[in-house]
Amino acid sequence: MLRGTEIYLRTLEPSDADQLLEWENDSDNWRVSDTRVPFSRHLIEQYVNTAQDIFETRQIRFMICLNSTNQVIGSIDLFDYEPIHQRVGVGILIDRKFRQTGYAFAALQILSNYALNGLGVRNLYCSIMGDNSASKALFSKAGYQEIGCRKNWFNDKGAWVDEYLYQKLLAV
Numbered sequence: 475m476l477r478g479t480e481i482y483l484r485t486l487e488p489s490d491a492d493q494l495l496e497w498e499n500d501s502d503n504w505r506v507s508d509t510r511v512p513f514s515r516h517l518i519e520q521y522v523n524t525a526q527d528i529f530e531t532r533q534i535r536f537m538i539c540l541n542s543t544n545q546v547i548g549s550i551d552l553f554d555y556e557p558i559h560q561r562v563g564v565g566i567l568i569d570r571k572f573r574q575t576g577y578a579f580a581a582l583q584i585l586s587n588y589a590l591n592g593l594g595v596r597n598l599y600c601s602i603m604g605d606n607s608a609s610k611a612l613f614s615k616a617g618y619q620e621i622g623c624r625k626n627w628f629n630d631k632g633a634w635v636d637e638y639l640y641q642k643l644l645a646v
Contacts, residue, residue: 480542485537486526536550538577550567552585566578
C-alpha cells in the first residue's frame with residue numbers, strides 16, 4: 475500500500491470488479507481509453523486476477539482510496555513498463571463525484587515516488603487529447619512537460635482531435 479496524507483493507493487482486489495466494470499463500461503470514458511465495446515464481467519474479473527505483476531504483464535493498476543473512509547474514488551495505472559529503458563506510461567481516472575478535489579494530483583505524486591524509488595523509473599509519460607484541458611492542467615501541475623503533439627490523431631465522431639504528449643523526468 476502506498477500512503478499519502480489524504481489518500482492511499484492499493485493494488486486490485488476481487489471486490490473491485492464491480493467498480494471497474496462500471497467505469498470501464500461508462501461510454502463517457504471510452505473516448506479517453508479508446509474503448510469501442512463494453513467489457514464483460516468475466517473479462518474484468520480475469521484482468522483483476524492477472525494484471526498485478528508489473529514485471530510480467532508490464533502494467534499495474536492501483537485503486538485510489540480515501541484514508542478517512544477507505545472509499546475507492548478512482549484508479550491510476552502504470553503501463554508499457556520498460557525496465558531497461560526505465561520508463562512507464564501513466565493513466566488516471568477519478569470518479570466524477572471526486573473530480574476537482576486535488577486527489578488526482580496527490581495520486582500522481584504518490585505514484586511518481588513509487589515509480590522512482592520502487593521501480594527505478596526515470597521517465598513517466600502520458601498522452602492527453604487536445605481538448606482535455608483539465609488533464610493538461612493536472613499533469614502540468616504534477617511536473618509533466620508537454621513534449622509534442624500528434625495532429626488529427628483521434629477521430630471523435632467525425633471531428634479530428636490532436637493528442638498531446640507529456641513527460642516527467644524523475645531522475646537525471
